[in-house]
Amino acid sequence: MGRARGGRSRDRRRTLLARGPHALWRGEGQRHRPRRHPLRHRGHDGGEVDGGAHSAVVTESVREILARPAAGGGARVRGWVKTARHSKGVSFLEVSDGSCFDGLQVVAAPELPNFESEVRRIGTGWAVDVEGELADSPGKGQRFELQARSVAIVGETGADYPLQKKRHSFEFLRDIAHLRPRTNTIGAVLRVRNAASHAVHSFFQERGFVQLHAPVITASDCEGAGEMFRVTTLDPASPPRGEGGEVDYAQDFFGREAFLTVSGQLEAEIGAAALSNVYTFGPTFRAENSNTSRHLSEFWMVEPEMAFCDLEGNAELAEAFLKHVIRAVLERCPDDMAFFNERIEKGVLDTLAHVVDSPFERLSYSEAVEILEASGRDFDFPVKWGADLQSEHERFLAEEHVKRPIVVTDYPKNIKPFYMYVNDDGRSVRAMDVLVPKVGEIIGGSQREHRLEVLEARMQEQGLSQDDYWWYLDLRRHGSVPHAGFGLGFERVVQFVTGMANIRDVIPFPRVPGSAEF
């Protein structure tokens, strides 16, 4: 960011960047205040702020301009040209600032002093600062247009600017992740992702949950879940070694082995054992060599944990939660969602409306097995009580059998982790998976084993050291209560809502095996 390349203009840009968040905060607040002349703005201290070309003050966003009740009055737009159409007597620029799906059409006439010298050269991707009069547009495709009084060039593009006015493959866009937020699709994804993220917090906050900040660095391999990324400051070329030649992690930064977290669940359980209802929402890391459209090495996970709660309450919360997030996105991003419905996955709006309006299907694992056995399908993997459900089984249940999200509960004990509550039948645990069409497992959760003796027995069965989990066991010695929670893959929710086929395209900077550019 602060690399000193150019002289003056570089410095100015840095100043703008430095003021950015503050200016944005003020811009957000504008919506709740009476409208005023868009070219004159008040600072937060009430003073007038320079509306000149280099002010850091955010004027109206394109979204706000397009939401004006009527044309007339001045307006200013700063953003990036999505497409430019030039003819001899007029130039059209579609300018987008990312505030909404649509750009604002700018009409530039030859009377502008820089029409020949600059305006007619403007192409896709140029950054511009335009002031003018907002008018009803005589053309089709937009309600308003900005008739420019001045068009200032802020930044040009080189001849090698890769984004064109045509469809690009998502594979290509991943290679230019620094530019792809400027595309229609990724821009829409990022706005939807933002709305969904906000909805995660609003859902829990409205219900009195406390957000618990789980650690990113952890010393124990929490659930025995998958490969973990090691965190170390030892010299990889010559780490200190013990007498047997093994690496001596006692000399490492934390005095022991450390890793990036694969789940905040165990810490969330600590929170629930005091604050009753908590949730975590943060990045999670898995070093699995997974190469699929549904896995990332770094992803965001939402993990609520509730004291005095059983599996039924857990499932109810999961259902209410998904519906809340979907409703929030539909309400807040209608234009973006219309685009996804049209260009990315036809019918996704109907699917989401159906999900929001109908209750999730509930099935026990045993019932699911019976349904699969009775389906007459020739599955690649045989269906048998005791074996985990395969992708093809989950897909059949969610996509064909009920055609909406489905909650499968009470899985065989042997295929689930040690911390899940053992049912009275002794062979199943109070686990649940929420399966949705296309994406598959979107939520995994359980009622936790809060009985010390049972938990210890389970850990012994699975060969886990009680020393490593001493604090987890200690929670069961002091005021232990039934509790439950789940983990939800945030990117999978965004995938489900947008209809995007590949999870790498719903996170701004995807990390997958062999790739951590940007």
Added chain:
RNA sequence: UCCCCGGUAGCUCAGUUGGCAGAGCAAGCGGCUGUUAACCGCUGGGUCGUAGGUUCAAGUCCUACCCGGGGAGCCA
């Protein structure tokens, strides 16, 4: 990690039985009074993923590797 498919211009792709490397878009130049992925004309642009091999001749056939996609496993 396994199975299948692919890699040709900046992008998206075509390339016949092994016989001169192609198109559309983009870029550059010119034209066009209101466009909507604007339109019309002209011009430039190639390590055919990489390294070997077969052949008079390889984008095309063979081998290995690299990268990407789809599916599977693992999971969220």
